[in-house]
Amino acid sequence: MAALELMPAAQPALTTTEAPPSTSSSQPSQKSMSKAERRELQEKQRAAKIAQKQQPPGDAPNKPKSKPKPVAPQNPTQPSGADASRSKDATSAPTMDAAEMSKSRNLRIFSHFGLPKHGPGLKGDIHPCIVRLALQFSEFKICGANARCIATLTAFKTVIQDYTTPPNNTLSRHLMTHLSPQITHLVSARPMSVTMGNAIRQLKLEISGSDIDMPEQDAKDLLCQKIDDYIRDRIIIADEVIQDLACRKIKDGDVILTYARSSVVEKVLLSAHKQGKRFSVIVVDSRPLLEGKELLKALTSAPPVSWTLSNDSLLPPPPPIPCTYALLPALPSLITEATSVILGAHSLHSNGAVFSRAGTALVALMAKQHSVPVLVCCETYKFSEGVMLDGFGKNELAPSHLFRDISTSSQEPNLEILNPLYDLTPPSCITAVVTEVGLIPPSSISSIPMALGRISL
Amino acid sequence: MNIWATYQRKLEDEQISPPLAAILSLVDLCATSTAGTMFELVKALNEGSDSLKQHSPNPISINAGCELFIAFVTLFPHDSASFSDLKMELVKQGETYVRQALTYRRKIGELAVDFIKDDSVILTHSYSRVVMETLLLAHRSKRISVFVTEARPRGLGVKTAQALTAAGIPCTVILDSAVAYAMDKVDLVLVGSEAVVESGGLINAVGSLNIAIIAKSSHKPFYALAESYKFHRLFPLSQYDLPSHNPRILSFPPPIEQDNILGHPSSAVGSEVPSSRITQEEIAKNNPDVDYTRPDLISLVFSDIGSLTPGGVSAYLVGMFAG
Numbered sequence: 001m002a003a004l005e006l007m008p009a010a011q012p013a014l015t016t017t018e019a020p021p022s023t024s025s026s027q028p029s030q031k032s033m034s035k036a037e038r039r040e041l042q043e044k045q046r047a048a049k050i051a052q053k054q055q056p057p058g059d060a061p062n063k064p065k066s067k068p069k070p071v072a073p074q075n076p077t078q079p080s081g082a083d084a085s086r087s088k089d090a091t092s093a094p095t096m097d098a099a100e101m102s103k104s105r106n107l108r109i110f111s112h113f114g115l116p117k118h119g120p121g122l123k124g125d126i127h128p129c130i131v132r133l134a135l136q137f138s139e140f141k142i143c144g145a146n147a148r149c150i151a152t153l154t155a156f157k158t159v160i161q162d163y164t165t166p167p168n169n170t171l172s173r174h175l176m177t178h179l180s181p182q183i184t185h186l187v188s189a190r191p192m193s194v195t196m197g198n199a200i201r202q203l204k205l206e207i208s209g210s211d212i213d214m215p216e217q218d219a220k221d222l223l224c225q226k227i228d229d230y231i232r233d234r235i236i237i238a239d240e241v242i243q244d245l246a247c248r249k250i251k252d253g254d255v256i257l258t259y260a261r262s263s264v265v266e267k268v269l270l271s272a273h274k275q276g277k278r279f280s281v282i283v284v285d286s287r288p289l290l291e292g293k294e295l296l297k298a299l300t301s302a303p304p305v306s307w308t309l310s311n312d313s314l315l316p317p318p319p320p321i322p323c324t325y326a327l328l329p330a331l332p333s334l335i336t337e338a339t340s341v342i343l344g345a346h347s348l349h350s351n352g353a354v355f356s357r358a359g360t361a362l363v364a365l366m367a368k369q370h371s372v373p374v375l376v377c378c379e380t381y382k383f384s385e386g387v388m389l390d391g392f393g394k395n396e397l398a399p400s401h402l403f404r405d406i407s408t409s410s411q412e413p414n415l416e417i418l419n420p421l422y423d424l425t426p427p428s429c430i431t432a433v434v435t436e437v438g439l440i441p442p443s444s445i446s447s448i449p450m451a452l453g454r455i456s457l
Numbered sequence: 458m459n460i461w462a463t464y465q466r467k468l469e470d471e472q473i474s475p476p477l478a479a480i481l482s483l484v485d486l487c488a489t490s491t492a493g494t495m496f497e498l499v500k501a502l503n504e505g506s507d508s509l510k511q512h513s514p515n516p517i518s519i520n521a522g523c524e525l526f527i528a529f530v531t532l533f534p535h536d537s538a539s540f541s542d543l544k545m546e547l548v549k550q551g552e553t554y555v556r557q558a559l560t561y562r563r564k565i566g567e568l569a570v571d572f573i574k575d576d577s578v579i580l581t582h583s584y585s586r587v588v589m590e591t592l593l594l595a596h597r598s599k600r601i602s603v604f605v606t607e608a609r610p611r612g613l614g615v616k617t618a619q620a621l622t623a624a625g626i627p628c629t630v631i632l633d634s635a636v637a638y639a640m641d642k643v644d645l646v647l648v649g650s651e652a653v654v655e656s657g658g659l660i661n662a663v664g665s666l667n668i669a670i671i672a673k674s675s676h677k678p679f680y681a682l683a684e685s686y687k688f689h690r691l692f693p694l695s696q697y698d699l700p701s702h703n704p705r706i707l708s709f710p711p712p713i714e715q716d717n718i719l720g721h722p723s724s725a726v727g728s729e730v731p732s733s734r735i736t737q738e739e740i741a742k743n744n745p746d747v748d749y750t751r752p753d754l755i756s757l758v759f760s761d762i763g764s765l766t767p768g769g770v771s772a773y774l775v776g777m778f779a780g
Contacts, residue, residue, distance in 0.1 A: 249694060340694065373694035432656065432692055439692035440775050441656045441752070447772040 124181035134189035149195035194347035234381040238436035261291035262344020280322040345378040352427030352442030364429035373431040391424035476522030484551035521689040561761035566591040577644040583608035585649020602627040610741035652689040657752035657767025669754035
C-alpha cells in the first residue's frame with residue numbers, strides 16, 4: 001500500500017482525471033493509451049467510485065476481497081451467518097482495518113487468484129433461479145466441475161423458457177444479451193469453471209445458429225432440447241463409457257488409491273464393485289474441503305447387493321468395499337500399498353496437464369515416484385485449449401469465511417490463511433487419461449479435439 | 458472351416474508375420490462364409506478372431522491384425538449390388554492390403570538406415586524380419602557389426618546370428634544377462650516388435666525391457682521398428698496388465714519337503730529327486746513370452762507411415778480409432 005500511495009506524488013502532473021488517488025497510481029495520458037487500456041481505466045474508476053460510495057469513509061479501498069458482501073438490506077437472501085460476522089466486523093472496526101491492511105500486503109502475490117467478487121449486488125434483471133444458483137455456488141453447496149456445469153445448464157433452461165423476445169428483435173440476436181448478465185452474475189459468485197465455459201460457448205453457438213423464422217416457443221424448446229442433449233452426450237453417457245473403460249483396469253486384489261472426491265471416480269469404483277470385483281480403496285483427503293468424506297460415505301454405504309443366481313448356484317452378495325481413509329500427510333506410507341491411483345479432474349489442458357483439486361499433484365507425483373500407474377478420469381468436454389505450466393498463473397481461493405476452522409484467523413492480525421482450490425499435475429506424472437474415446441496418454445490430448453470435431457464447432 | 462489350421466498354414470510362409478496371417482485367415486473366412494448380411498459377416502469374423510485368440514498362447518499380435526481387418530470391413534462403403542459381390546471385393550481388398558504390407562519392411566528399412574552411421578555397432582534382440590531387412594540394407598552401404606542377444610527361452614538370437622553371418626555381417630551372440638556388459642560398446646539398439654500400443658510403448662519378446670532400461674541409463678538410442686499393422690489399440694498400465702499375462706507366469710511352485718527341513722523325515726519319501734532337477738521347459742513355463750517397454754524408454758519408432766516419436770505413435774492411434 002505504501003508504495004502505491006507514494007507513486008502519485010512522484011508523477012503528479014500526469015493524473016488529469018478525477019480518479020481517487022489510490023487507483024491512479026501511474027497512468028500515462030489518455031491519448032497515448034490504447035482503446036483497451038482506456039476502457040480498463042474507466043472500469044477501474046467506476047469500480048473505485050462504487051467502492052467509495054458503499055464503504056464508510058475510513059476503510060481501505062481494496063477491501064472487499066474476503067469480507068462478506070456489504071449488502072444493502074433489500075437483499076433477503078444473504079445467509080444469517082454472514083450477517084453475524086458483519087455485525088462483528090462493525091463492532092471491531094478499527095482492529096479489522098489493520099488486519100485488512102496487512103492481509104492485502106500478504107496476499108499481494110496471490111491477488112490474481114479468483115476470489116468471489118462481492119461487487120455491487122444484482123445488476124440487470126437476474127432470473128431468480130440464477131440468483132439461487134449463484135448463492136449455492138458461493139456457499140459451495142454445488143461444487144465440482146460436472147455438478148456445476150449441469151446445474152448451470154439446467155438453470156439456463158428455465159431462463160430460456162421464461163424469456164420473451166422484446167419487440168423488433170430476434171431471439172437469435174437478443175437472447176445472448178439477456179443471458180450475459182446472468183452469466184456475469186454466476187461468475188461473480190465463483191469464477192467460471194472450464195466445463196461451464198465450454199458448455200456456454202456451445203450454447204452461444206446454438207443460439208446464434210437458431211433459425212430466425214422459427215416460432216419463438218419452438219426455438220426455445222429446440223434450445224432446451226440441445227441443452228439436454230449436451231448434458232446427456234457429453235456428461236452422462238461419457239461418464240458411463242469412462243466407467244466401463246476404467247473398470248477394465250481394476251482387477252481382483254487391487255488396491256485403488258484416490259484423492260478427495262470426483263463424481264466419475266466414485267461411479268467407477270461403485271460399478272467395479274457391482275461387477276463383483278474384489279478390490280479395496282484408499283481415500284486420501286485433505287483440508288479445507290474434506291470432500292473425501294463424501295466419497296467414503298458413498299463407498300461404504302454402497303447399495304447392498306442381494307444373493308445372485310449364477311450357474312444354478314446361489315452366490316452370496318459380495319462384501320462391501322474395504323476402505324481406508326487417510327489425510328494427505330499419511331500418503332507416503334500408504335502409496336506403497338496401492339496398485340493404481342485413480343483421480344478426477346477439473347479440467348485438462350492441451351499440453352496434457354491436469355488441473356484438479358489442490359493436493360492431486362502431490363498424489364500423482366508420489367505415485368510416479370513409486371511407479372504406481374496414475375489414471376485420470378476426465379470427460380472430453382473438460383478439455384481446455386489453453387496451456388498451463390503451473391497452478392500459480394490461474395487458480396481460485398477458497399473463501400476463508402466458509403472454511404475457517406482454525407479460529408485464529410480473526411484474532412491474529414498478521415495471519416492470513418491461503419487455501420488455493422486447485423493445482424496442476426504435470427503430464428509426466430500421469431500414465432493415462434480415461435476419456436469416453438478411450439485411454440489416451442496425456443501427451444496426445446491435443447489430437448483428441450480434432451478427432452471429435454470440436455474445432456469445427 | 459478350421460480357422461486355426463488356416464492361420465498355421467499362412468504362417469508357414471517365412472515372410473508372413475502373425476498379424477498378416479490373422480488378416481489372411483479372416484479373408485479366407487470371408488471368402489468361404491455363407492453370411493448374407495453385413496451383421497452376420499461381422500459376427501462370423503468376430504467369432505473367427507475369438508477362436509484364433511483362444512488357440513494362440515500370445516493373442517496380442519493376432520488381435521492387432523483381426524482388429525484392423527474387422528474395423529476395415531465395418532467401415533467399408535458397401536454400395537455394391539449384391540452382398541456376395543461385396544464379399545468378393547472385401548477379399549480382394551484384404552489380399553491387396555497384405556501384398557502391400559509386405560513392402561512395408563523395405564520402406565521401414567530405408568527410413569532406419571539413415572540413422573545408422575558408418576562403422577557403428579548395433580545391438581538387436583531375438584529375431585525380427587524387419588530388423589533383418591534393415592541390417593541387410595545397411596550392410597550394402599555401411600560397415601556395421603551386430604551384437605544379438607540369445608533371447609531365451611526361444612533362443613531365436615542364434616537364427617539372427619546365422620543369417621547375418623551368412624550375409625557377411627560381423628555378428629556375435631551375447632547372453633541376455635550380458636547386455637549391460639556390452640552396452641558401452643554399442644552405438645544404437647534396434648529391435649522389432651510384436652505390437653506397438655496406444656501409450657507409444659512397445660510389446661516385444663521378453664528381454665526388450667531390460668535392454669531399453671540399460672540403453673536409457675547409458676544414453677544410447679533405442680529404436681523400434683514396427684509395421685503399421687502392428688499398431689494396436691491397447692493401453693497396458695503395467696506388465697501384468699498385458700493380455701498375455703496369466704496367473705501361471707511368475708507363480709511359485711507349491712512348497713515341498715517342509716517336513717524335512719523341520720526335522721520330521723516321516724513324510725518325505727524320495728522328495729530329493731524332483732526338487733533338484735529344474736528343466737528349461739519348467740523355467741519357460743513360469744516366464745512371460747513378451748514384455749512391455751514404456752514409451753519414455755524409446756527414442757523413435759520407425760514405421761511405414763514415418764519415423765515417429767512414441768508421442769506421435771499415440772497421436773496417430775488416437776486419431777485413427779477415436780475419430
